[in-house]
Amino acid sequence: MGKPEPTQHPEDGVELLRSKLSEWFAHNGKDYPWRQTQDPWAILVSEIMLQQTTVSSVISNRRFERFLEEFPNLESIAKAAEPTILKAWEGLGYYNRVRNLQKTAQQILKEYGGQFPVDTQSLEALPGVGRYTAGAVSSFAFNQPSPIVDSNIARVISRLFDSHRPIDSSAGQKFLWQKATMLLDKHAPRLFNSAIMELGQTLCSPQTPHCHHCPIRSFCLSKQPELLPIKKPRKKTISIEEHAFFHQIGQKVLLAQGTDTRRKGFWHFPLRKESEYAHLKPIKVSRYSITHYRVTLYLYHQKPASLQEGEVYHPINQLSRLPIASPIRKLLEQML
C-alpha cells in the first residue's frame, strides 16, 4: 500500500494540522516521567540525558529518577565533587554533559539567584545548552512559544515539506527552524512540541513510517518518506590501538587517572608504549566504541618497573566508588 496523497499544503491548513496532531497526542502520548513535571531543573536533566542516550535505556534503568534522587535541585549538584557527579552519570557516556549540568546549576545560582531564566536567549548562554535544549526548557517548563527541532522533529518536518536539504547543513537547519516556528501552536507550545516529537518517535519512524495511521497524512508532501531526511556524509570512525597492563598487589589494583579529553577524570588501566610489551602476549584483547573512536585495547599482565604520574593502587572493594568508563569496568571485573 503506497503512501496517502496529500490534499492540502501544511502551511495552508496549519490550524487543522495542529488540532489533528494535538488530538492524536491526547490519546497516544506517552506518560514519560519528564512529562509529569514542570520543574525546569528536572526538564533540563532529562533533555541533557536524552541527547545521546535512548529513551528506552533511560526509562528501563530509571536513570532520570535516580539522578534526580541524588541531585534533586541546583544546590545539590552545584556543591558536589567531580568524582560524585561522574559516578552518577556512569554508563551514560559523553561525560561533559554532566560537567556542564553542574556548571549550569552554579551559574543559575550565581547570576539568577537560583531562578531559571525563561527566555531562550538567556537559556542558550548556559554551558552545554544549545538552541534545541533552550527551546525545550522554555516550552516544556514555562509553556513559552519557543520552537524546537530535534532529530525526530527534523524527520517529520523534512517529510511533511518533502525537503531534500541535508538536515545537518546550515541551509537545512535554517529551513527546519523556520518551519518549526511556523507550525508551532503559540497558544499551546508545551503540548504541540511534545506531540510533534512523539509523532517522530512513533509513527514517523526512520525506516518504515506508518503513514496510513498518521494524524497529519493529508498534509504530508513526501512521496518516498523512507528516503528522508537527507544527511551529509558521516564523520569517519577513528580506529585506535592502546596497550595497557593489569597489576594487582593483594587486595589492591593499579589504575591511572585520565587527563586527556577522552578520559579526563576517569580511571583506567595504566598505559605504556607498545614497544614495552614486545616480549609479552596480551592476556585480553578488548574492542569497544567511545564517541567516534573504535578502540582496540591490548591488556598485559606486568609488574611496572616504576609508577607514572596519576597511577595509584586502589583497594578492590572501593572500585565501585570510582568513575570508570563502562567498557573498562567490565574488563576490570573479568580480571578480578
Ligand code: SF4
Ligand atoms: S508518518 Fe511521517 S511521512 Fe508518513 S504521513 Fe505522517 S508525517 Fe508524513
